[in-house]
Amino acid sequence: MSKTTLRAWAELLRLPALFTVPGDALVGAAAVGARPGRGTFLAIGSSVCLYEAGMALNDWADRAEDAVDRPHRPIPSGRIRPGTALAAAGLLTAAGVGLAARAGRVPAVISTALAATVWAYDLGLKRTPAGPVAMGAARGLDVLLGAGASHRDGAKPLPSATGAALTMTVHTTAVTAVSRHETTGGNALAPTAALVTTATLTSALLRTPVGRGAAAPLGLPGPTAYAVTAARPLLHAALNPSPPLTQRAVGAGIRAMIPLQAALAARAGAPATALLTAALAPLARRFAKKVSVT
Numbered sequence: 001m002s003k004t005t006l007r008a009w010a011e012l013l014r015l016p017a018l019f020t021v022p023g024d025a026l027v028g029a030a031a032v033g034a035r036p037g038r039g040t041f042l043a044i045g046s047s048v049c050l051y052e053a054g055m056a057l058n059d060w061a062d063r064a065e066d067a068v069d070r071p072h073r074p075i076p077s078g079r080i081r082p083g084t085a086l087a088a089a090g091l092l093t094a095a096g097v098g099l100a101a102r103a104g105r106v107p108a109v110i111s112t113a114l115a116a117t118v119w120a121y122d123l124g125l126k127r128t129p130a131g132p133v134a135m136g137a138a139r140g141l142d143v144l145l146g147a148g149a150s151h152r153d154g155a156k157p158l159p160s161a162t163g164a165a166l167t168m169t170v171h172t173t174a175v176t177a178v179s180r181h182e183t184t185g186g187n188a189l190a191p192t193a194a195l196v197t198t199a200t201l202t203s204a205l206l207r208t209p210v211g212r213g214a215a216a217p218l219g220l221p222g223p224t225a226y227a228v229t230a231a232r233p234l235l236h237a238a239l240n241p242s243p244p245l246t247q248r249a250v251g252a253g254i255r256a257m258i259p260l261q262a263a264l265a266a267r268a269g270a271p272a273t274a275l276l277t278a279a280l281a282p283l284a285r286r287f288a289k290k291v292s293v294t
Contacts, residue, residue, distance in 0.1 A: 007291075008079035012059055013052045014294070016287035017254050021051045023261030023277040024139065024168065028146025030270035031164045032157035036150065042103040043149035046111050047142050049096030054118040054138075057089035061122045069183045093119070103149035106158075110148055114141040131180070136173030139257075140165035164264045171201060171260060175253030178237065182247045182294060191237035191249050198234065198256075202227040205263050222263025222274065225281075230256035251293045255284050 025043040029036050059066065059075050060082055067076040074080040093115050100111030121134040147161035174194035181187040205223040230253050237249035258281040265274040284293075 004079065008074040008077075010291045012074045012080055012085060013055045015291050016284050017055075017293040018048065018051065019280040019284040019287070020254060020257040020261075021047045021142070022280065023258055023265075024142035025146025025149070026270075026273045026277055027164050027168070027261045027264045027268070028143045028148075028161050029150035030265040030268035030273045031143070031161035032147045032151045033160070033268075034147075034150040034157075036273065039103040039107070039149035039151075040146060042099050043107060043146045046096045046100040046103075046107070046149075047145060049092045049099065050111065050115055050118060050142075053089045053092035053096060053115070054122060056085045056092065057119065057122040058126075060085040060089060061126075100145060100149065107145055107149040110141055110145045114138055114145060117141060132173045132176035135176040136169040136171075139172040140169035143168050164268070167201060167204075167260070167264060168257070170197060171253070171257065174198070175250060178234070178246060178253065179250045179294065181241065182250050183243055185241050185243040185246050187246075188238050188241045191234045191241065191246065194249070194253065195231060195234040195238055198227060198230045201260070205267065208267050222259055222266050222278070225259035225278070226256050226263055229259055229281075247292075247294055251288060254293050255281065255288065258284060 022044045025040055025047055026036060028043070029040045034040070059073060063075045063082055066073045071077060075082055075085055097108065097111045097115055101108035117134055117138045121131060121138065125131050125134045143165040144158055144161055147158055147165075151157040174197040178190045178194050181190060202223045205226070233245070233249040233252035237245045258277060262274045262278040262281075265271075265277055
């Protein structure tokens with residue numbers, strides 16, 4: 001496979017954003033008091049496949065619009081054929097559900113719901129008022145997938161993970177609302193609302209007791225890193241909602257998921273998981289310099 005083709009697939013699949021995915025399953029495991037194990041890694045594999053399926057399907061569904069607004073994207077530029085992108089979305093979806101099924105019945109059900117949400121978003125909900133909520137729900141389901149796959153009791157511990165799932169849902173919903181204006185700009189309300197959301201979540205994290213022992217020193221850095229990563233670009237987009245600044249705010253909001261996940265893991269008393277998750281942030285930043293996350 002040539003470098004040009006590899007570059008095209010990296011753009012189609014939003015490679016830098018991929019580093020925000022493993023933390024969902026890791027947070028889910030931490031929330032139910034489980035150490036990352038076979039089920040957790042199956043959930044991570046499932047999440048990665050379903051996330052990338054959504055990226056490929058997104059560009060397939062938006063190919064006509066991208067031909068006007070983003071002709072440099074892989075499909076309108078002719079570097080990847082529409083049928084190839086759609087086939088990749090289907091295969092990745094099947095692989096994602098299959099991996100989750102290997103972790104148990106509950107993960108299989110959650111992954112199926114997650115896959116359905118992803119396809120519904122890309123094929124119809126994206127352009128409706130329900131779009132941001134649907135995308136947020138997908139992130140929340142991803143956290144629950146990690147929780148259900150990591151705990152031997154299946155669905156019983158899921159209520160323990162709902163707080164973390166809801167936090168990821170709220171953040172993702174706010175960022176998705178901003179992304180709806182990244183090609184046109186002109187909307188200050190969405191980044192302002194996302195900025196308020198970031199401040200609210202940061203405040204809630206700082207008020208939440210941190211897990212005992214080694215997790216305690218991680219109590220401040222996680223929420224702080226989350227706020228620093230997301231807030232400044234959102235503020236700039238709120239003050240000047242031009243397409244470039246709006247796109248920058250969306251990218252920052254996506255990358256901010258990593259320190260948010262690390263903060264949630266620390267508060268669940270899983271310092272090793274928090275550190276592992278936080279270590280993905282430099283990789284996301286490095287790859288974001290080469291390939292756009294939006």
